[in-house]
Amino acid sequence: MKTMIPAPIQPFNVRIELDGGEAVLALTGELDLASADMLEREVRELSEVGLDGLVVDLRHVDFVDSTGLRTLISLRNTAKRRGCSLTLVPGPRRVQRIFDLTATRGLFDWRD
Numbered sequence: 001m002k003t004m005i006p007a008p009i010q011p012f013n014v015r016i017e018l019d020g021g022e023a024v025l026a027l028t029g030e031l032d033l034a035s036a037d038m039l040e041r042e043v044r045e046l047s048e049v050g051l052d053g054l055v056v057d058l059r060h061v062d063f064v065d066s067t068g069l070r071t072l073i074s075l076r077n078t079a080k081r082r083g084c085s086l087t088l089v090p091g092p093r094r095v096q097r098i099f100d101l102t103a104t105r106g107l108f109d110w111r112d
Helices: 036-047 066-081 093-101
Strands: 013-019 022-031 053-064 085-089
Touching: 013 036, 022 036, 022 066, 036 066, 053 066, 053 093, 066 085, 066 093
Parallel strands: 022 053, 053 085
Antiparallel strands: 013 022
């Protein structure tokens, strides 16, 4: 009988690509209590550039907890106040589950 070894969890990282007036933040690892401040800090620095839109790519995120979700909602609210768009790229099913369980999926704009 084969023993299944889970894939190692990647450390949290934010890779930023600028494309015109839009910034794409490609996240890896877990968006949780330990990493949410890092995401907020990166977005705060980007806001000084005066972007029209932010895209948060969740495709390589392993897990989002309630703090990570709160952070995404806060980023969305801040973007709206500044007249900037915030769009999410869906993550794996285990990540998308938090949006379904909390009925917050409809708060966000989504991009395939």
